[in-house]
Structure formats: structure tokens, C-alpha cells
Amino acid sequence: MLAGTKEFIEKAKLNRQRLGGGMRQAGIIAAPGIYALENMIERLKDDNDKAKQLAEKLSSIEGLFINLIDVPTNIISVTIHHNEMDADKLINELRGKRIKVKKIGTKKIRMIVHYLITNEHIDYVVSRFRELLEGKG
Structure with a gap:
């Protein structure tokens, strides 16, 4: 049980969701995780390195x-410091360019x-972000 103000409860629900508390059938999600731990550990560094590369460019x-x-x-968590752009608007614009991101706050994805x-995907994503936020291609 959790008790508190409406704002506190909303924040708690969001944090629960971020930690996976909104999932049903967690075993179905656990199976690929187990597979990854047993078979993909050696190549996880590649994903982490690409994320760092994307983060640095963005x-x-x-x-x-x-x-x-x-x-x-x-x-990668991205905070939007742009007067004319919030998470919803950016997500909608990116969706039209085949880029999926998740909203985690009013100005955060x-x-x-x-x-x-x-x-090549990283370069494409960076170019689309640059177009949307700086007006350049």
C-alpha cells in the first residue's frame, strides 16, 4: 500500500512503470533476458558503445x-531544452521519420x-533530430 498526495502517487506510478511494474506476463519478457544473459554478454558492449556514440552526437x-x-x-535519456518543442511534439515528428522514442516526462524522452x-541508423537519427531542432539537414 502506498499513501500520499495526488502528485506523489502519480510520481510513484510513473516510477513503477519505468521499473517494469506495469508488465503482465513477465515470464514472457524474462525469457529473452535469460537468453541474452546466456548467449549475448560478449556483444552487449557493442550496444553500449553505439548508445554512447549516439548520445555524444545528439x-x-x-x-x-x-x-x-x-x-x-x-x-539514453534526453532532456529537451527547446522553447518550441516538448516530448509529445518531438515524438510525433520523429514517428513520421520512422524513429521510435519513449516519453518519460513533459520535456524528456x-x-x-x-x-x-x-x-548508418545513428547518423540518420542525429540528422533528423538536427533538422527538427536546429532546422538543418
């Missing part, structure tokens, strides 16, 4: 902030790099 774009110290894995992401 952090050079005006209107975005990424704490590069917070990118030790394949997960999360991106995950996986084994199918190539250097």
Missing part, C-alpha cells in the same frame, strides 16, 4: 541535453540502442 545539437555520464548502458542499430 548532445551536440542545440536544444538537447544528455548527461553523458548517465549513458553506461544502451539506454528515452532511447534504447539494440543489436540491429547500425552506424
Whole structure:
């Protein structure tokens, strides 16, 4: 049981979701995780390195902030510091360019790099972000 203000409960629900508490049938999700631990450990460094590369390139774009110290894995949190852009608008714009990101706040998104992401994909994503936020291609 959890008790608190409405704001506190909403924040707790969001944190629960971020930690996977909204999942049903967790065993189905656990199976690929077990497979990864047993078969993919050696190549996880590739995903982490690509995430770091993407984070570094995105952090050079005006209107975005990424704490590069917070990118030790394949997960990147991006804060939007752009007057005309929030997470919803950016997500909608990116969706039209075949880029999926997750909203984790009004001005914050999360991106995950996986084994199918190539250097070409990273360059494509960076170019699309740059177009949207700086008006350049």
C-alpha cells in the first residue's frame, strides 16, 4: 500500500512503470533476458558503445541535453531544452521519420540502442533530430 498526495502517487506510478511494474506476463519478457544473459554478454558492449556514440552526437545539437555520464548502458535519456518543442511534439515528428522514442516526462524522452542499430541508423537519427531542432539537414 502506498499513501500520499495526488502528485506523489502519480510520481510513484510513473516510477513503477519505468521499473517494469506495469508488465503482465513477465515470464514472457524474462525469457529473452535469460537468453541474452546466456548467449549475448560478449556483444552487449557493442550496444553500449553505439548508445554512447549516439548520445555524444545528439548532445551536440542545440536544444538537447544528455548527461553523458548517465549513458553506461544502451539506454539514453534526453532532456529537451527547446522553447518550441516538448516530448509529445518531438515524438510525433520523429514517428513520421520512422524513429521510435519513449516519453518519460513533459520535456524528456528515452532511447534504447539494440543489436540491429547500425552506424548508418545513428547518423540518420542525429540528422533528423538536427533538422527538427536546429532546422538543418
